[in-house]
Amino acid sequence: MDDKEAWIGRDRAGVSTRTMEIAVALVLFVIGAIVIFDSYRLGSKWGSDGPQSGYFPFYIGLLICISSAVTAAQAMFGKSGAGKPFVTWGPFKRVLTVLLPAVLYVLSVKFVGLYIASAIYIAIFMVWLGKYPWWKGVVVGLVINVIFFLMFEVWFKVPLFKGEWNPLGFLGY
Amino acid sequence: MVELSALFHGFAVVLTPFNLLLMMIGIVLGVIIGVLPGLGGANGVAILLPLTFTMPPTSAIIMLSCIYWGALFGGAITSILFNIPGEPWSVATTFDGYPMAQQGRAGEALTAAFTSSFVGAFVAVVMITFLAPLVAQFALQFGPPEFFAVYLLTFCSFIGMGKGSPWKTLAAMMLGFALAAVGMDTVTGQLRLIFGFTELMRGFDFLIAVIGLFGIGEILLSMEEGLKFTGKSAKINPKVVFETWAKLPKYWMTLLRSCAIGCWMGITPGGATPASFMSYGVAKRMSPDGAKFGTGQLEGVVAPETGAHAAGTSALLPMLALGIPGSPTAAVLLGGLLIWGLQPGPLLFTEQKDFVWGLIASMYLGNIAGLLIVLTCVPLFAAILRIPFSIIAPIIIVICAIGAYTVHNAMLDIWLMLLFGVVGYVFKKLDYPLAPLVLALVLGDRAEDSFRQSMLISQGNMRVFFSNWLVGGITALALLLLFWPLLGRGFARVRRGRTPVSEPVE
Numbered sequence: 149m150d151d152k153e154a155w156i157g158r159d160r161a162g163v164s165t166r167t168m169e170i171a172v173a174l175v176l177f178v179i180g181a182i183v184i185f186d187s188y189r190l191g192s193k194w195g196s197d198g199p200q201s202g203y204f205p206f207y208i209g210l211l212i213c214i215s216s217a218v219t220a221a222q223a224m225f226g227k228s229g230a231g232k233p234f235v236t237w238g239p240f241k242r243v244l245t246v247l248l249p250a251v252l253y254v255l256s257v258k259f260v261g262l263y264i265a266s267a268i269y270i271a272i273f274m275v276w277l278g279k280y281p282w283w284k285g286v287v288v289g290l291v292i293n294v295i296f297f298l299m300f301e302v303w304f305k306v307p308l309f310k311g312e313w314n315p316l317g318f319l320g321y
Numbered sequence: 322m323v324e325l326s327a328l329f330h331g332f333a334v335v336l337t338p339f340n341l342l343l344m345m346i347g348i349v350l351g352v353i354i355g356v357l358p359g360l361g362g363a364n365g366v367a368i369l370l371p372l373t374f375t376m377p378p379t380s381a382i383i384m385l386s387c388i389y390w391g392a393l394f395g396g397a398i399t400s401i402l403f404n405i406p407g408e409p410w411s412v413a414t415t416f417d418g419y420p421m422a423q424q425g426r427a428g429e430a431l432t433a434a435f436t437s438s439f440v441g442a443f444v445a446v447v448m449i450t451f452l453a454p455l456v457a458q459f460a461l462q463f464g465p466p467e468f469f470a471v472y473l474l475t476f477c478s479f480i481g482m483g484k485g486s487p488w489k490t491l492a493a494m495m496l497g498f499a500l501a502a503v504g505m506d507t508v509t510g511q512l513r514l515i516f517g518f519t520e521l522m523r524g525f526d527f528l529i530a531v532i533g534l535f536g537i538g539e540i541l542l543s544m545e546e547g548l549k550f551t552g553k554s555a556k557i558n559p560k561v562v563f564e565t566w567a568k569l570p571k572y573w574m575t576l577l578r579s580c581a582i583g584c585w586m587g588i589t590p591g592g593a594t595p596a597s598f599m600s601y602g603v604a605k606r607m608s609p610d611g612a613k614f615g616t617g618q619l620e621g622v623v624a625p626e627t628g629a630h631a632a633g634t635s636a637l638l639p640m641l642a643l644g645i646p647g648s649p650t651a652a653v654l655l656g657g658l659l660i661w662g663l664q665p666g667p668l669l670f671t672e673q674k675d676f677v678w679g680l681i682a683s684m685y686l687g688n689i690a691g692l693l694i695v696l697t698c699v700p701l702f703a704a705i706l707r708i709p710f711s712i713i714a715p716i717i718i719v720i721c722a723i724g725a726y727t728v729h730n731a732m733l734d735i736w737l738m739l740l741f742g743v744v745g746y747v748f749k750k751l752d753y754p755l756a757p758l759v760l761a762l763v764l765g766d767r768a769e770d771s772f773r774q775s776m777l778i779s780q781g782n783m784r785v786f787f788s789n790w791l792v793g794g795i796t797a798l799a800l801l802l803l804f805w806p807l808l809g810r811g812f813a814r815v816r817r818g819r820t821p822v823s824e825p826v827e
Binding site for chain 2: 187278288
């Protein structure tokens, strides 16, 4: 099924490598400009007692701008990467199937804490993407997080985040 | 022979049951980390670093450096059996290692890979033993301008020696410096680049960057490629091992050459990955069987593995002697030193004898133990790779999240880790190098401090970097390395006829 997906994906190529090169260079250029701006605000010259706070970062920002401008120009006027897709739709969908659940996972960590969020995440990932029966996912998720709990809370005494709702509060750790 | 007595003192420090146990745990964890996609030397050590905060520094560094040795060994297993490089530095090992496995000579290839890794590491450790104290003593005379010149040398060699676009290397490196500048300026106390977000006052921790860039980024890449692990079986028995060992002395010249390349690339921060490619390329050019490379030549496994391990090990020399790491993993170990309350730099050799010589002694023992463990347990480690990706991937992401959280006990760090993961994925696809970014993030503050102090000494005159032969020499060398590609092109034009050999990029 994967092969078929990749085949269809080749027709619907998303962004070209060239476009991506230019976009990343632009983002870097903006970052460089922000650094220059903030260094200028703090003072990028010679103060009464030596170099001011922005003295060093000013040049860093300048170099980011120069190097990203050159990269963008090379991508725009060079021949390489023009027709090459950065990523086709099929593989990109696979990337998103990892990335989006990971974002939800981190979001849920905030409320239920690392252990419970991790167990749920592993279980759902296995059942949804790995097509495992649901009980296998639950068992693997639980066992792994019990091991983590013992390792961090009990053996190494490094407490992990238990979430704003603190559902594991009854354990006393 | 002061070094030898110091080394024996080091062995005495290491040879306690607790340290030996940590060494074994470190090696086994390291090989597992090396075998798994998405976990590597740098982020593996970064994730486990918080677990060592309560240990004595010497025990902690022994365990962490052994994880590094283990990861170096582990990369070869996946390259040879699965044609998937577990680590970037074992890409070159796949060229001849996997064909050998396809021909049913997996045992031979694995034995050769492990043994030559061991030889490479051993030569590098011997070099560290005798060279590092000298370098440290020499560096005691360094003032701020000299230190800044050495930083300059480190970063210029990245641009000059890098295989990709120098502008991308420069951009990635400067992004690292910019991220390092975020937060409180230690000299004036002013807040820089935080734009009102008080959470950013601490700045960006490079451990988070390492976990995200190398861990999450790698998982996203593996997912895009839709990895399916279909490997050859690993059968190693004593007979194969001894037969292979009998063949290896024939390649002494390749071993020696790759050791030299590796040591050089490790000390100048070229790193293990280019060292392995360069060793492979040179061996291919020099060997009488050069044309047969890529079809399963033993020599094609020996060369890159020796180079990679020699480079990976000697990357610790500048870290110990100067406080300047030669690779991302060395940078993470350096971060560990700061956390355990040790001041990295040349004074380490005089003030923390137990620590330094304990570490060096553990390099000898760790590599011997590593060789024995990997030779005996290969099937076990290969079995880990047969666990389906849909189980491994979420577990690795969870491990990365826990690792990112434990650095500062901050929720924001987990978000930053994800962000760095996306950045790592995009940068890898566009050939922006990640190592200079990480090193700049680690060294940013100290490079800035030494630059400012130099400027204070000279009242803002740049000529301070050429004020005496020492600092002038280092600066000149830095500039030479920076413009090396241009000079190289000039030489090539003069010596026409010999076409430059292009090597694959990381």
